[in-house]
Amino acid sequence: MSQQTDVFAGRGAHGVRPPLSTAERIGSVVWYQVVVYKRTWRGTIISRFVSPLFFLLSMGIGLGSLVDARSGGVGGVPYLQYLVPAIVAVQAMWVSIGESTYAVLGNLMWDRMYQTMLGTPLRVRDVLAGHISAVVGHIAMASVIFVAVAAAFGGFSSWGAVWCVPVAVLTGLAFTVPVFAFTATQESDSGFNILFRLVVTPLMLFSGTFFPVESLPVWLQPIAWVTPLWHGVEASRAVALGTVDPPWLALHLSVLVAFVVVGWVLAVRLFTRRLVK
16 A cells, blocks of 8 residues: 555656646646746737836826816716726736737647647647636736736725726636637638727727717617627726626626636637647
8 A cells, every 4th residue: 555655646756647637737738838928028018018008198197187177087087097997907808819819829830839738638628728827817917017007196096996907807818718719710810900900999999998888879889788898897997986886797797707608618619629630
């Protein structure tokens, strides 16, 4: 019995080794992504930290001073504090789509890292879950930094701002997982131009980020209601301003979760179809 225990005591021991656990398999993919990011993080400074700061300064403080002077803010809320929670959600969308397009297609086609991973005990679900978990880390890190900087500029009125981070992570996931599925169908990066031009930019403009959706034409409002960004913006704004209506917050979060679940089912199916011959 003692000899058998010694055999299974550690993975460095000689003899038969126990199978990798699910956590170990997923963790190995996450660690690979961490190692890659340690070499490439400088290239993300502008998109993740400087660009949101420019929005904060130009729209929140610059334009916001005009809005506050003319109309007293939006619904009695200073424009900066109205805008900042929305930018947290928008930034989550930026980060998630950035990490779910070129990086994923590169692993599929250019360096074929996914195929290499599947040559080990890893499964398609492990590869997906590990890479998506790494993207969650990117979203959380970017959100925490931006929330801290925005708070220093007076962008939040209460400690409810801390809840913007988990809302941003869920909002980012609602984009990450479906876009993983979309990327699995692409044979080149040309499809990403359509994604950025016809999805990302219109969503940012027409999901209640800079002005209430009620200001849109009536026929456009239902389109905004079914987008994940609108639900992320509304949830982030509610927790930051302390205006949470529990049924509405539950609805927003439920819609975001639904995008994640449907996206996961599609991603697993499409990745399996592409990677498992």
